[in-house]
Amino acid sequence: MEKTGGSKFILIFSLLSVLLIFSICIIIDNIFYPRITLFKDDIVINLNSEYNEPGYKASYKGKDITDNVIVTGNINPTKLGVYKLNYSIIEDSKSKKVTRKVYVKDLTKPKLKLFDNGDIYICPDQEFITSKYKAYDNIDKDITDKVKVIKKGAFVTYSVMDSSFNKTEITKRIHYKDIEGPNIKLESDDNSYILVNSNYNDKYTTVDNCTKNVKTKVSGKVDTTTPGEYKIKYTAIDEYKNKTTREKKITVFEKGQNGTVYLTFDDGPNIGTTDKILDILKEEKIKATFFVTNRGPDYLIKREYDEGHTVGLHTATHDYSYVYSSVENYFKDLESVHDRVYRITGYDTRIIRFPGGSDNTISRRYKLGIMSELTKEVINRGYKYYDWNILSGDAGETTESSVVYQMVTQKLSKDRVNIVLMHDIKPYTRDALRDIIKYGKANGYIFDSLDINNEMLTHRVNN
Ligand SMILES: [Zn+2]
Secondary structure, three states: OHHHHHHHHHHHHHHHHHHHHHHHHHHHHHHHOOEEEEOOOOEEEEOOOOOOOOOEEEEEOOEEOHHHOEEEOOOOOOOOEEEEEEEEEEEOOEEEEEEEEEEEEOOOOOEEEEOOOOOEEEOOOOOOOOOOEEEEEOOOEEOHHHOEEEEEOOEEEEEEEOOOOOEEEEEEEEEEOOOOOOEEEEOOOOEEEEEOOOOOOOOEEEEOOOOOOOEEEEEOOOOOOOOEEEEEEEEEEOOOOOEEEEEEEEEEEOOOOOOEEEEEEEOOOOOOOHHHHHHHHHHOOOOOEEEEOOOOOHHHHHHHHHOOOEEEEOOOOOOHHHHOOOHHHHHHHHHHHHHHHHHHHOOOOOEEOOOOOOOOOHHHHOOOOHHHHHHHHHHHOOOEEOOOOEEOOOOOOOOOHHHHHHHHHHHOOOOOOEEEEEEOOOHHHHHHHHHHHHHHHHOOOEEOOOOOOOOOOOOOOOO
16 A cells, blocks of 8 residues: 555656646746747638738747748649648747648539429429439539439439538429420411412421320411411310410411512522521521522522422523623523523423613613513513512622611512512621511511512613
8 A cells, every 4th residue: 555655646746747847848948939829720721712821920038020930831722732831930049930731622512503493393193303413523523423312202402522522412392293384386387378279287286294185275267268367376285284375377368469578589599698598588487589590509499499489580691791682692591591490490480580670771781672672572482570679789789787678678568569689699688688587577578489470570671
């Protein structure tokens, strides 16, 4: 017992002595050595963010010597890692150094994008299907394959974690309910035009997101024997009582009735303009007339014909000095382009437009009276020719599509037919076309193509 008590005393005494010596050391250090205090210890900053020095203080023998501290070490905030900043000072040949660690870490959460907005609606009796998603991280880049989808009751959670354990989570509510009506698809436009006494088929299909059981009601009738405007209303209801309605306007018109617009394109075909014009006409579901020459590729003439437009003749060469030098030369030239169209389409086209129009005066240079002869002779040979009553300005007046648009739309009239002179070799005409058609449709005009049944529109002959 005695012996044990003595050992205990010695142990406690030793510990106290060590503590005392240690304390004395600290006191000596504080009094006789310079001292540096950092306002914050180690620091973590996000990658690519700025390091802000939190500050420090230095003192020696009760004097502030902060200004004498030398800071060394570098931090690269664009690179992950641990960086050291050293704060050192020497006073009276006594030095002191402290170190701060700066951790540059990735603290940015990955981005998780779901392609469904709001709550998720699943058709009744159907299995839950995960939404489409994409995950992207600033460091790991595409981490879509790391996305976890967990479904719990009426909720689904999409989560993703990057390699630095930053996590992003999105939770959505699932409803087993159909809230969408059927989609009614029409084969034609909502606004379509048909020639009187032609066939009208109101073909439509309905597709529902959830059910095949769709009831469709069609109301309204089209009398194709009487020109006028007709409306047809489609109503589709799915099994869950979601309803969709769609209304369609059908205009039954007579060939050449007032308010009809005949867009006519001369001088083509031409790659880069004619093809684009054909695309627009197709998208807008309207027909036009092309007075072609021998330029451009055959396939564009084939497209014009196959897509339901009228292919008329403008002359092969468009060379005034040749075609207006004699009746014989004119017909030789016309035959050449006629044969080209016939070879490509198999169609014997009989409608023409004179280069410069039937009222041109340039032909006087080559043969006096030639237009008087030609305008009679073309009719003798079974052709009809069409001049115009609206200039689009693309024959030299302008090179701006906005002006082409203005010139055409300002002259359209409901009190006559409108034959618009345009050139499908001009990019600004191509660029104005869609808006011209939209304007015409919005204002109740009918678009049609010329054919041999159209009454001729002719200018006064000047030569
Ligand atoms: Zn021309």
